[in-house]
Structure formats: structure tokens, C-alpha cells
Amino acid sequence: MQVTTQANRNIPEQDGRDASFDGDDQVDRLQIADLKLTSRLLLGTSGYPSPQVMMESIEASDSQLITVAIRRVNLAERGEESFLSLLDSLPVQLLPNTAGCYTAKEAVLVAELAREALETNLIKLEVIGDDETLLPDVEQLLKAASELISADFTVLAYSNDDPITCRKLADMGCAAVMPLASPIGSGMGIVNPYNLELIRQLIPDLPLLVDAGIGTASDAARAMELGYDGVLLNTAVSKAKHPVQMATAMKHAIIGGRLAYLGGRIPRKFYAEASSSMDGRIEGAPGATGASEASS
Amino acid sequence: MSMISIKINGQQARTAPQSTLADILLVRKIDAQSTRGVAVALNDAIVRRNDWGNRVIGEGDQIEIVTAQQGG
Numbered sequence: 408m409q410v411t412t413q414a415n416r417n418i419p420e421q422d423g424r425d426a427s428f429d430g431d432d433q434v435d436r437l438q439i440a441d442l443k444l445t446s447r448l449l450l451g452t453s454g455y456p457s458p459q460v461m462m463e464s465i466e467a468s469d470s471q472l473i474t475v476a477i478r479r480v481n482l483a484e485r486g487e488e489s490f491l492s493l494l495d496s497l498p499v500q501l502l503p504n505t506a507g508c509y510t511a512k513e514a515v516l517v518a519e520l521a522r523e524a525l526e527t528n529l530i531k532l533e534v535i536g537d538d539e540t541l542l543p544d545v546e547q548l549l550k551a552a553s554e555l556i557s558a559d560f561t562v563l564a565y566s567n568d569d570p571i572t573c574r575k576l577a578d579m580g581c582a583a584v585m586p587l588a589s590p591i592g593s594g595m596g597i598v599n600p601y602n603l604e605l606i607r608q609l610i611p612d613l614p615l616l617v618d619a620g621i622g623t624a625s626d627a628a629r630a631m632e633l634g635y636d637g638v639l640l641n642t643a644v645s646k647a648k649h650p651v652q653m654a655t656a657m658k659h660a661i662i663g664g665r666l667a668y669l670g671g672r673i674p675r676k677f678y679a680e681a682s683s684s685m686d687g688r689i690e691g692a693p694g695a696t697g698a699s700e701a702s703s
Numbered sequence: 704m705s706m707i708s709i710k711i712n713g714q715q716a717r718t719a720p721q722s723t724l725a726d727i728l729l730v731r732k733i734d735a736q737s738t739r740g741v742a743v744a745l746n747d748a749i750v751r752r753n754d755w756g757n758r759v760i761g762e763g764d765q766i767e768i769v770t771a772q773q774g775g
Contacts, residue, residue: 451775476774641775
């Protein structure tokens, strides 16, 4: 980011990349490994007030890739209507996560269990270093990512917002790198937009998603305006006062943010630049402090 | 017949000696052919469903039976 010393200092924006068109239908798709998605919103399934609200929120969001956790079967209650069978009725792909894993060993086992249970190579890799912040343990995360990639998993890696860590994940072969906006569930939105911009610049060609800490629609829009390929969120919708409404808001925010990015925003300028031309103004009354020869 | 002690999903359980993993799962209405969405680990290592019938369970073994649940 360069800041010049001219009167109208421009902070150069990133060049808007072209939309990700696939084929002739001119639809801007998000491609992660073999997945081709028209929605850039990935939605979590945790923390909703009821299964019904969860289902309605997923539908309102138009999300096509939904995260789930891998947890013990409730052996006491093996009823017909399981969580999985609910999701079966939706046109969504499941993305299992390794939430709650603190070591590479745990994460790799959970990923293998997920692959066996759900018959997918997709895995959202989380390896946590601290209970309060849920920030990743970078060393274990990198180790886990490397092992899972060697075992043919399609790894979407939840990461901190350190550009070097993100680049390592990208270089080793993750299908997507997903730096946080702020800690999981914190709703603080993007706390370090500078780092997210750096990450985008350092990793121009791999899908990057902002994952964790999104609080409201404008946070999601901002992530897309930074050039990110998608947003993963959960709590912002599931714990909103009206989750279905918020899911709808997120859907629109992500579409809007993406279009704004592709539209190519104007640069930020330190001083004003009149939008109405100075040509053709009427003359002011004699003695009035008329406009000076301002540039238009 | 003396039973052996094992753990299933964190709970103590007893089973007949020479039970296979498949036997133990079947009692809990999980079978390799028809049950979807489930995976099993034995002592921190995954056991694929093809092998459920081959693995004999021993004293002190820990079995984890998992599925997808709500998560972010």
C-alpha cells in the first residue's frame, strides 16, 4: 500500500480481477478444487434456536456448502430424524470440520472419520491453540494440513491472518485458505483489513475465504470488497435475533460485495473532487463571494 | 462367560470376549451394509467398515462411534 505525498493522495486499490466465469453462461462461480458453486456464502449449522430455524436459514442464505462437526453418535437416542437426514433434504454439499482438535494427530483422525462417515474428501481444517481465542496452533495446523494433503484430502484451512502462515498453507497445496476476520463467534468483523489485503496480494490465485468473526452483513460485504472469494460464517446468522432475516442479509451482502469488487471501486482521495461540473454555472450577484477558479 | 470391560463413546461397557467391532455395533443398530453417516475409531485409529467384522475387541479397548452434528 503506497501513500503518495501529492495533494490528492491516492491509496492504490487492488485491480479488480475478472469474474470467475466457467463456460459460456457468464455466471461468476466460486471454484474450490472440483466444487463449482454459484453462492459465495458458506454457512455453519451450529447454535440455531431450533432445527427448523437452521433449515430455514440455510434455505434463505442460498448457501451450497454447509459445515458440520464430527461428534459422538448419541447411542441412547437413535431416532429416525437425525441431523444428517434433515440436511439430506437440502441441495447442499457438506463440509465436515475438525473443530475441537488441538493437535495434528487429533485433526487427522477426525478428518479420516469425517471422510469415512460422509464419503467426501472435503475437510475444513481447524487446529486450535487456545481455548479463549480459538486461534490456530500454527505449527500443528501446518503439520495437519501437510498430512491431510498427502492423504488426498481437499483441505480448506482455517487460519490466522498472518500472511506467511497463509502462504505456507497455499504453497503446500490447500484447496482454499481461510484467514479469520476476528476470533470465532466474536462478531467483531474484520479487525485487520491490512493483513487480509496483504494475504490477498500474496496469494492471488488460490481461493481465499474470510472465515470466523463475521458479525453482520457489512462485514461480509467488506470481505468480498477486499477481493476474497467467499465468506464462511455461522454465529452471525445462528445467534442473530432473527436468523432467517440475517441469512438473507448475508446472501445479499456477499453478492453486493462481490459485484462491487468486480466493478472496480474509485480510489480514496484525501481531498474532495466535485462531482458536479463547474462549467455553465450562473454568475453570482455583484459583491457576493463567488466561487474561485476551483478545478472541476 | 466372563465379560470384558471396554469404553464406547466415553461410557463404560461390557461385552463378551471375542466380540468383533461389528458385533458391538450391531447391538447398537449400526451395521456396515446399511448404516450411513457413521464412522468408527478403535483406540484412536479409524477402522473402516470393511474391517468391522475382522477386528476383535479386547479388554480396555476404547471405541468411538461418530457422525456429523451441528458445527461451524
